[in-house]
Amino acid sequence: MTQVDSKALAELKPTRPTRVPEGLWLRCPACAAMIYRKQMEANLHLCPECQHHFRIGANERVRQLVDDGTFEPMFADLRTTDPLKFKDLKPYTERLAAEQKKTGQIEGVQTGRAFIKGRPAMLACLDLTFFMGTLSSVVGEKITRAIEHATEHDLPLVIVSCSGGARMQESGLSLMQMAKTSAALARFDEAGGLFISVLTDPTTGGVSASFAMLGDVIFAEPKALIGFAGPRVIQQTIRQELPEGFQTAEFLLEAGLIDRVVARPELRNEIARVIDYAGK
Amino acid sequence: MPIAYALEFEKPLAELESQIQALEAPAPAPAAAAAPAAAAAAAAPSAELLALRAQHRELLRKIYANLTPWETVRVARHPRRPQFRDYVKMLCKDFCELHGDRRFGDDPAIVTGFGRIGAIKCLLVGHHKGRDTDEKLRCHFGCAHPEGYRKALLKMTLAEKFGLPIVTFVDTPGAYPGLGAEQRGQAEAIAVNLREMSRLETPIVSIVIGEGGSGGALGIAVADRVAMLEHAWYSVISPEGCAAILWKVANEKTNTEAATALNLTARDNKKLGIIDDVIPEPVGGAHRDPAATAANIEKWIVENLQELRRLKRSGLPARRYDRFRKLGDFAEPRAR
Numbered sequence: 001m002t003q004v005d006s007k008a009l010a011e012l013k014p015t016r017p018t019r020v021p022e023g024l025w026l027r028c029p030a031c032a033a034m035i036y037r038k039q040m041e042a043n044l045h046l047c048p049e050c051q052h053h054f055r056i057g058a059n060e061r062v063r064q065l066v067d068d069g070t071f072e073p074m075f076a077d078l079r080t081t082d083p084l085k086f087k088d089l090k091p092y093t094e095r096l097a098a099e100q101k102k103t104g105q106i107e108g109v110q111t112g113r114a115f116i117k118g119r120p121a122m123l124a125c126l127d128l129t130f131f132m133g134t135l136s137s138v139v140g141e142k143i144t145r146a147i148e149h150a151t152e153h154d155l156p157l158v159i160v161s162c163s164g165g166a167r168m169q170e171s172g173l174s175l176m177q178m179a180k181t182s183a184a185l186a187r188f189d190e191a192g193g194l195f196i197s198v199l200t201d202p203t204t205g206g207v208s209a210s211f212a213m214l215g216d217v218i219f220a221e222p223k224a225l226i227g228f229a230g231p232r233v234i235q236q237t238i239r240q241e242l243p244e245g246f247q248t249a250e251f252l253l254e255a256g257l258i259d260r261v262v263a264r265p266e267l268r269n270e271i272a273r274v275i276d277y278a279g280k
Numbered sequence: 281m282p283i284a285y286a287l288e289f290e291k292p293l294a295e296l297e298s299q300i301q302a303l304e305a306p307a308p309a310p311a312a313a314a315a316p317a318a319a320a321a322a323a324a325p326s327a328e329l330l331a332l333r334a335q336h337r338e339l340l341r342k343i344y345a346n347l348t349p350w351e352t353v354r355v356a357r358h359p360r361r362p363q364f365r366d367y368v369k370m371l372c373k374d375f376c377e378l379h380g381d382r383r384f385g386d387d388p389a390i391v392t393g394f395g396r397i398g399a400i401k402c403l404l405v406g407h408h409k410g411r412d413t414d415e416k417l418r419c420h421f422g423c424a425h426p427e428g429y430r431k432a433l434l435k436m437t438l439a440e441k442f443g444l445p446i447v448t449f450v451d452t453p454g455a456y457p458g459l460g461a462e463q464r465g466q467a468e469a470i471a472v473n474l475r476e477m478s479r480l481e482t483p484i485v486s487i488v489i490g491e492g493g494s495g496g497a498l499g500i501a502v503a504d505r506v507a508m509l510e511h512a513w514y515s516v517i518s519p520e521g522c523a524a525i526l527w528k529v530a531n532e533k534t535n536t537e538a539a540t541a542l543n544l545t546a547r548d549n550k551k552l553g554i555i556d557d558v559i560p561e562p563v564g565g566a567h568r569d570p571a572a573t574a575a576n577i578e579k580w581i582v583e584n585l586q587e588l589r590r591l592k593r594s595g596l597p598a599r600r601y602d603r604f605r606k607l608g609d610f611a612e613p614r615a616r
Contacts, residue, residue, distance in 0.1 A: 083552070083609035084543050088526035137608030144605070166494070166516045168526060171542045172554045175516040176607035178495060179502050182471060183478035183601050190479070206516070208467035209455075209495040214475055228466035228495070229457030237457050247462060257465045 028052050044264045053221050053264055055201055057103065058110040058127035061160055065268060066114035066123065073112040075145050078138045080107055084171055092169040095131075103130045107138045111146040116158070117272035119279065122150035125160040126207070132164035135206050139167075140177025143211060147184040156194040156279040158271060161212040165205020178210035185214050194278045196271055199226050199249065199258065217274050218258040219267070220249035286359055289343060289351050296336045303329045340564045347511070349548075350539035353519055355511040356490045360567040362574070364391055364406030364449045367489065370574035371397050372404070378435050384464060387428030389419045389456070390500070392435040397447065398582040403439035405432045405500055406449030409490075422491070423456035426469035429499050433473050436480060443593075445483040445585050448500045453518060455496030470499040477502035478604070479597045483588035485581060487559065488512045504600050505584045507557040508546035509573070511565050514554070515544035553607060
C-alpha cells in the first residue's frame, strides 16, 4: 500500500463543485428562464420556474437527505492508487489530482450512517462532480463496506446513484467492482435488509448494471437519464434518431423498471415511508 | 491449409506460405515427365521444403510470442477463431440445447444447454457471435440482449437445482446497446446475474475464449475459477471505445495505446488477480488448431471441476464471495 501525503491532502481546498456556470443569474436549461442562483440553490437546486432538477454533488445530496448534523462519514480514509500506471493524454494521477482540487473530495462517493426523518440508515451518495461519479476501486470498496456494515447492523441501506459508468483508468479492476458490490447485496438480501436505490441524472454503464438496479425499491428523480448504454452509443449502433424521452426516469417507469419517479422535495418523505413499511 | 490473411502483422508469413504452397503443389499435368518427380516430392519432401516449413514455424512462433496488446485483440477477433458452438461440437458428444427465457424470447447471442465434458455432466453457457453473415446478424455479433442474460440465469438456476456444475464461455464485444435492450432492462438483467451468480450453490467455471467486453462479459462470468485463452482480451471497455473517449479519436495509433493502457491481455488480467489461469493456445493462435485449443480447454475445465466438486456445495458462495471481495486496489492509512 502506498503512503498518502496527508499534508498534500490537507492543502486541497474545498471549492464549490462546478454544477452550473458561475454567476448570480443563470438560464435554466429546461425552460430557458433566467433564474437567480441563490433562489435555485435554496430550492434544493430546482428551477423555481419549472422544477428542473439541477445536478448536485454528494455533499449537497447528503445535506438534503439527512437530518441536520446526523451524517457520520465512514471509510473516508480510502485512497485511490494507480495500479495500472494508466496514462492516456494525461496520467491518471494527474487527472485524479485535478478532480480532487476541483471538488475538495478525495473520491467519488460519500458513505456513512445517518438519520433520515429520525430513521437510522446507511447512506452512500455517488458524486457526479468527481470524475463523473465513475466506479473506481475505492468507490466499489466504500459501497461494499457500506453494504456489509448495513448487513451487520440491520440498517436500511440507501444508495443515491449518478455515474458515467466504470472508471476506465482502472480497467478490469473497475469492472470487478460491479461483481463485488452485487455479491455484497446478495448477502444483504439474504439477511433480510432493505435497499432503497435512488437513481439520479445520469445513472449509466457499470453503475446501472450493478448495484443501482438491484434496489428492493427503486426511485428515480424526474427526467433523470438512466440506462446501460449512453444515448450516443445507441444512436451510433442503430443509426436512427432516438425517440423523445428515451431512457428518462419516466420511460423506465413505463417500462416497468423502477417503482416511482420521486421529485427531490419528496425524496426524504418517500424514503422514510418505505423504511417504515419494509425496514427492520 | 492456407489461412486467409486478415492480420497485418502476419504479412511476413504470406511470402513463405506461398513458396511452401508452390513446392507442395503437384506439377501441372501436361508435362508428363514431371509426374514421377512430383510423386517423389510427395513421398519425401525436398530439403528446400523442409527448410521453408521450419522457417515458417519459427517466424510464426516469434510473431505470436511478441504480440502487442492491440494485436492480441485482433487475434481474439480473427474471423476463423473458434466460437462457442465450435467448442461445444469438439467437447460434447450429446449437447442438449435449452432455449428461451420464458419471459420475452430466445436470444441466439447466448447459447445454453446440458452437455458432458470429459465424464462430467454440466450446464454450458456461452456467447455466440455467428459464423456466416446471417448467423452473425441474428446473434448481433455476440452482443446479447436482456433476454439472453435472463435465459442464462434461468438455466443456471436449473443446474443448481439438479446439482450440475456450470461452465461458461465468454466471447462478446459487450452487451447490445439498442432500443429494445434498454426498454427491457439491459442494466437490470446484467446486475441480477451478477448478484445471483454470486450465490449459486454449484461450482461455476468461466473461460474467456475471445472477447471479454465489459459488463456484457461479466454477466456470465461470476465464477469460482476464471481463465482466459492466451490470446483473448478482457476489460472494462474495448480499446476503440477507450481511445475514442480518452484520446478523443480512435485510430491505429490510439487503439494501440489504449489496448496497452487497459491491461487487457490474459497475462495482465492474471497479474491483477482478475483471472486465475491462462490457457495456452497452439502456436499461431486458436484458429490454426481448434482441436488442440479445445483439448487445452477441456483439460482446464476437468481439472478445476474435479477440484471444485470435492468442496461442499453450500460453502461455494462464501468462497466465491471472497474471490471477488478482494479485487480492487486502494490505499488505506492505518486506522487511528
